[in-house]
Amino acid sequence: MTLTPTTHTTDVLVIGWGLAGLVAAGEALAAGRRVVIVDQETRTDFGGQAWWSFGGLFFIDSPEQRRMGIRDSLELAREDWFGNAGFDRDEDAWPKRWAEAYLQFASGEKRAWLRERGVGFFPVVGWAERGGYGAIGPGNSVPRFHITWGTGPGILAPFIAAAEQGERDGRLTVLARHRVTALTTTDGSVTGASGDILASSATGRGEPSSRQVVGAFSVEAGATIVSSGGIGGNHELVRAAWPSRLGTAPAHMLTGVPAYVDGSMQAVSAAAGAHLINGDRMWHYVEGITNWNPVWPSHGIRILPGPSSLWFDATGSRLPVPLFPGFDTLGTLAHLRQTGHDHSWFVTSRQIVEKEFALSGSEQNPDLTGKDLGLLVKSRLAKGPTGPVQAFLDEGEDFLVEDDLEALLTRMQQAPGGELLDIERVRREVIARDREIENDFTKDAQIGMLRSMRNYRGDKLIRTASPHRLQDPSAGPLIAVKLHVLTRKSLGGIETDLDGRALDSTGSVIPGLFAAGEASGFGGGGVHGYRALEGTFLGGCLFSGRQAGRAAAR
Numbered sequence: 001m002t003l004t005p006t007t008h009t010t011d012v013l014v015i016g017w018g019l020a021g022l023v024a025a026g027e028a029l030a031a032g033r034r035v036v037i038v039d040q041e042t043r044t045d046f047g048g049q050a051w052w053s054f055g056g057l058f059f060i061d062s063p064e065q066r067r068m069g070i071r072d073s074l075e076l077a078r079e080d081w082f083g084n085a086g087f088d089r090d091e092d093a094w095p096k097r098w099a100e101a102y103l104q105f106a107s108g109e110k111r112a113w114l115r116e117r118g119v120g121f122f123p124v125v126g127w128a129e130r131g132g133y134g135a136i137g138p139g140n141s142v143p144r145f146h147i148t149w150g151t152g153p154g155i156l157a158p159f160i161a162a163a164e165q166g167e168r169d170g171r172l173t174v175l176a177r178h179r180v181t182a183l184t185t186t187d188g189s190v191t192g193a194s195g196d197i198l199a200s201s202a203t204g205r206g207e208p209s210s211r212q213v214v215g216a217f218s219v220e221a222g223a224t225i226v227s228s229g230g231i232g233g234n235h236e237l238v239r240a241a242w243p244s245r246l247g248t249a250p251a252h253m254l255t256g257v258p259a260y261v262d263g264s265m266q267a268v269s270a271a272a273g274a275h276l277i278n279g280d281r282m283w284h285y286v287e288g289i290t291n292w293n294p295v296w297p298s299h300g301i302r303i304l305p306g307p308s309s310l311w312f313d314a315t316g317s318r319l320p321v322p323l324f325p326g327f328d329t330l331g332t333l334a335h336l337r338q339t340g341h342d343h344s345w346f347v348t349s350r351q352i353v354e355k356e357f358a359l360s361g362s363e364q365n366p367d368l369t370g371k372d373l374g375l376l377v378k379s380r381l382a383k384g385p386t387g388p389v390q391a392f393l394d395e396g397e398d399f400l401v402e403d404d405l406e407a408l409l410t411r412m413q414q415a416p417g418g419e420l421l422d423i424e425r426v427r428r429e430v431i432a433r434d435r436e437i438e439n440d441f442t443k444d445a446q447i448g449m450l451r452s453m454r455n456y457r458g459d460k461l462i463r464t465a466s467p468h469r470l471q472d473p474s475a476g477p478l479i480a481v482k483l484h485v486l487t488r489k490s491l492g493g494i495e496t497d498l499d500g501r502a503l504d505s506t507g508s509v510i511p512g513l514f515a516a517g518e519a520s521g522f523g524g525g526g527v528h529g530y531r532a533l534e535g536t537f538l539g540g541c542l543f544s545g546r547q548a549g550r551a552a553a554r
Contacts, residue, residue, distance in 0.1 A: 005194065005216035008173065010036040012552050013192055013221035015180050015265065018048025019538060020517025020545035021227035022159035024500075027549025029166045036219055037163070037172065040179035040198060041260050044205050046163075047156040049229060049257050050538060052206065054304070054360045055148030055155050055368070056126070057114075058535035060107035062146065064125050068458050070142050074107040077144070084129075084138045085529025091277040094495055094503070098524035098544075101498055102536075105543050114542075117158035120149035122368065124458045128304075128534035129329065132322025132449070138531055139328065143458060145535045151362040151369040155538055177201070177209075178217055180265065183224065183272035189511035190272055190502075194218040206258045206295040223512055223552035225500070226274075227545065230490030230518040231263030232256060232284075233296070238487055243280040246330070247337025254288040254300025256360075256486040265519060269494055273504045274513065278492025278526035286333050286344060287325070288486025292395035300486040301364060301392075306356025306463045307450045309348035309481075310433060310470070314341035316422040318429050321445045325356075330531050333485070343417050344483045347408070347430060350401075351475035353393070354385040355465040364388045380462055398482040405430060405471055408478045415482060434469040489537055490518055495525035500548025516548040517541040 011033040014021045025035045039045070059065070061072045081103060087096050111121075125146055131139015148154045166172030181195040197215030231237040233255055242249035270276055288300040305325035312318055313336060323332045325346070336344055359365070365388070367375040379386040385393065393399050400415065402408040409423045436444045451467060453459045468475045494515035495503045500523075502513040521527060522540025 005218045006197070008036055008175070008217070008219045010034045010173070010219060011222045012036075013038070013219045013224045015193060015224065015226050016048065016228035016517070016519070017046055017174070018227060018229055018517060018541065019050035019156060019159065020541035021225065022047065022156065022163055023542055023545030024225050024227060024516050024549030024552065025166070025172065026159050026162040027546055028553040029162065029171060031550070031553035033553045035166065035172045036175060036221065038175045038178040038180060038193070038219065040177065041209055042201050042203060043174070043176045044203065045258075045260070047153070047160060049261055050156055050541065051152045052258070052361050052363065053152035053538060054362070054365065055151035056128070056535040056538065057121070057146045057148060057155070058106055058144050058533060058539050059111050059146050060103065060144065062111055062125070064121055064123055064146055065143065067123065068125050068143070070125060072142050072144065074103060076141055077107065078103055079136065080139065080141050081533060083136050084531045084533055086531065087529045089278070091495065091525065092529065094497060094524035095278070095521065095526040095529065097498060098527040102523060102527055102540065102543050106539060110539065110542070119155060119158065122147040122149055124462060126463065127453070127456065127459065128326065129532070130327045132324070132327045138331070140533050143456065144533070147368060149368065150371055151365055153362055153369060154371070175217070180268060183268060183513070184218065184220070185272055190224050190513035192219045192221040193224060204295070208259045208296060223514060225514040225516055225548050225552055226265055226269055226494060226502070226519050227516045228265035228519050229261045230493070231261065231266070232487040232489060233259045233261035234263050235487065237263045238282070241279045241282065246334045250337070250342040250485045252342045252484065253298070254290060254484045254486045255296060255298040256285065256288065256300055256302060256488040258296045263490075269502070269515070269519070272513065273510050274502045274515070275495040275505045275525070276493065277495045278521055281491035281526055281528070281530055283329065283489040283491055283528070283532050284333060285329060285486040285488060286336055286483060288484040289392065289396060289398045289481065290484070292392060292397065300484060302360040302486055303481070304358040304360055305346070306352070306459070306465065307446065307453055308352045308356055308465050308467070309346040310429060312345045312347065312426060312429070313339045314343050314345075314417060314420045315339065316426040324446045324449060341417070341420060342485060345412065346481040346483060347426065347470065348479050348481070349468070349470050349472070349475040350477055350479060351468060352465045353389065353479055354383070356463060357385065357389050359388050359392075393479070400480040401477050403477045405478060408480055412480050417482070430470055434471055437467055437469055489532070491521055491528050491530070491532065492526045493519050493521035496520050496523070498547065499551035500544060501551060514548040514552050516544040520544055
């Protein structure tokens with residue numbers, strides 16, 4: 001049966017209502033344009049995957065940094081970014097320009113622009129991606145990870161409010177359950193999109209929804225912005241894009257984003273002439289744990305670890321320097337993929353867990369998400385793990401808790417995949433580490449680093465446990481955590497110029513077509529290069545969405 005499409009006409013069409021799309025729509029509305037937003041999900045998912053985020057943002061020389069005694073500068077951040085990114089391709093020309101523009105934004109108006117919209121920040125600055133290779137290698141030289149007060153929902157709030165005001169004013173139309181299957185091209189210009197209307201679905205936020213088609217639609221637009229996200233929810237696409245430099249793709253992965261992050265707009269954009277670049281660059285975590293209370297299929301949560309836990313591969317070999325918890329995400333991923341096994345292990349203590357284990361995601365941080373000062377003080381500074389961490393200790397299938405080392409080793413061996421462990425090697429590493437910790441001097445680089453980190457007030461206050469023996473009964477019980485690869489971000493995407501205008505394979509602008517957010521590699525088709533400095537994904541959505549929205553409105 002042929003369905004007669006419902007047709008809409010607008011100045012600016014935004015495909016995808018995540019953070020980048022909402023920012024772009026807000027900029028177009030502020031410029032006096034009429035806007036249509038389409039998304040394949042239900043209105044419950046308004047805000048997209050940013051709602052689930054921890055709300056981390058990258059700033060340079062911020063007031064929060066200065067109050068914590070952190071000396072940062074644009075020059076230092078530029079050295080870190082480009083040393084981290086490792087740009088080495090001809091197609092990195094626009095990503096490098098985007099990187100420089102984003103650094104200017106992060107060191108300049110970004111914070112004030114957000115503060116004007118009512119966005120606040122937790123006063124303690126985190127130190128993510130610490131590197132450990134040398135002054136010009138990967139990693140952040142100083143702490144730059146600023147947590148939004150309100151986490152993901154907090155960063156979304158002003159842009160959702162602007163969209164809702166646009167709806168009340170009659171200048172914004174939001175079309176839920178509208179899945180784009182084609183971009184409309186007229187005389188070489190993109191003039192809108194068409195696709196399927198999906199059946200109504202009563203699913204909750206993040207839950208998979210029906211794909212039953214009940215109608216068709218088309219939108220005629222002066223400008224079209226693709227802000228549809230990446231591929232992290234589609235393991236088939238992740239494996240197809242997996243690069244050999246990261247070893248073989250895991251047979252088993254957890255999923256760190258909802259199922260609707262399916263990469264469906266990649267082929268649609270390419271069919272309209274958009275140039276997709278750096279598709280083999282991706283950002284996945286190796287500290288994934290199976291969610292005991294899942295929302296979407298294979299739902300995983302990331303541990304944001306402090307530096308104290310011992311890290312072993314599936315066979316019981318300790319990870320090499322500097323692959324300590326929280327130091328080099330992709331370096332650790334590449335190393336573990338060379339082992340031929342899909343999991344690894346933390347061996348740690350309750351004292352370390354209660355001080356150092358944070359869980360990524362708005363729903364895993366009710367104190368910060370709910371802006372609850374009382375709960376914040378109780379959960380972050382009082383003795384014991386946070387409520388969400390305790391729930392994983394009690395219910396999580398990847399957590400093993402025992403009072404002594406021998407009992408813990410036995411449990412690890414009995415767990416799925418535990419038969420691979422060389423238990424004697426794990427035992428020897430734990431005993432040797434505990435012996436080193438009792439001396440003021442050490443040859444163990446991890447012990448030296450964690451002692452150094454406690455010189456930073458932020459780490460000493462909430463992120464780095466006082467150094468102690470893992471087998472110290474007063475720090476126990478002992479805990480082993482089985483870790484999995486957790487899919488997350490696409491670092492490549494649609495190549496764009498600094499206005500977010502999509503480019504074709506010759507480098508020419510495709511009239512009428514723009515891209516923003518993860519769909520554009522957070523800017524230019526890959527602003528991060530091979531590696532991200534953390535706190536830069538939401539920021540990339542903000543900046544690329546703002547650039548595309550302003551340009552599309554002109």
